[in-house]
Amino acid sequence: MLDVQLLRNELDVVARRLAARGGYQLDVESFRKLEERRKALQSDTESLQAQRNALSRQIGAAKRDKDQQAAESLMVQVNAFSDELKNKQEKLDALRGEMEDLLLSVPNLPHGSVPAGASEQDNVELKRFGEPRSFSFSVRDHVDIGESLGQLDFEHAVKITGSRFVVLTGAIARLHRAIAQFMLDVHSGEHGYTEIYSPYLVNAESLRGTGQLPKFEEDLFAVPRADDSRFYLIPTAEVPVTNIVRDEIIPADRLPLKFVCHTPCFRSEAGSYGKDTRGMIRQHQFDKVELVQIAHPENSYQVLEELTGHAETILRRLDLPYRVVTLCAGDMGFSAAKTYDIEVWLPGQEAYREISSCSNFESFQARRMRARFRNDKGKPQLVHTLNGSGLAVGRTLIAVLENYQRADGGVDIPGALQPYMGGLKAIASPR
């Protein structure tokens, strides 16, 4: 959520900066109209309230003095405008609701360093690490590799649940677990993150806090409850972990808070029907190790660089080629002010594919969550929130299978993961 003051004072500037998001159109006119009505209605309402409060105080005084007559005449005065007050109050509440809805639907302002652009085409490559390996045999994708090993099984997943799910077995299932463990150990042991275990079901308020609601309900899986409320399956650990600080005031000397959390993530993938239907690139359920930082506004951009570096470390340790791109304004998520995507090389697709997305949300989520710290004047001030995948576990598994495949159909285990595989150096080729 943007600061409503900013919209009041610099509406045109805000509209212009938002237009960088692939031509996003802020409804300037209706905001102006709402704001005008709000202003008038609010001052009317408040002055009536002030009158009522003053008269009520006098009634109290009169009653104390046992002056029944004075009290009654004062009550008559209040009653004269109490209907008007009630009416205005109701209108003002409705108007406030409208304002709130509008505000909740406005995306974050792109940071000044974010390149302009409408789509993926306009993202800017920042750096590359590693060289895509050249293979002396014909390269297979993870589906062929995993299925021929008999350890990557989409057919049973379809029977059990449906499309966009997978069953892993044997060494590949273990490799999947090893990857997550490795990541958790590096981030908690070397990068100073506190490991978190969190709920996988969250309430609507949490999703509103991080920005998934109210706008993106169709991307979520909902679980109905006995009353008419519902829980939602988390689309990312960002939601439960960031919401730890919702409605809290954190002592400044504890910033930044650094959390790492491994969870499954659930996404309906509404609107991506034809996309990535083969393999486990895009699943309704996937595991992810998420990094979250709650930072002081002064250094949140430095934190973004660090956090992105922490995610990169994993790929370096696994010796997987990757590149980092700065997302252009039009390709960024709703809540982000700046985002780096890390893309890993997938030989099976001969392409770099997203494996991590690291963002600074500045105060956008913090404002929705009322997450604050006490600044050096002793006043509560909004924190900045950041997060990034460190990394997506399923896609890392794909990258390992494809980059470490052997001519005989087996897969080498990267050195960093071998301790997590009981010393196993390779997944044996099928006979």
Added chain:
RNA sequence: GGAAGGGUGGCAGAGUGGUCGAAUGCACCGGUCUUGAAAACCGGCAGAGGCGCAAGUCUCUCGUGGGUUCGAAUCCCACCCCUUCCGCCA
């Protein structure tokens, strides 16, 4: 699921219809004292919002939402959450 108790400021904890946005303590900020610090003492200190150049002033908020009333932290209703006991349970 049954029974009882309870949700008040950063924390602890008073307050059961009338200057209560709220005593007191702790924490925090500023000052006096001190070589410095601690202690002591003095002062300040909830949040959000409106109007105003400012000084200031007004409104809202005591778990949430409704209701009663001229007036609600306080009374009524519903819901949520927490604690304890019983039952059930990985």
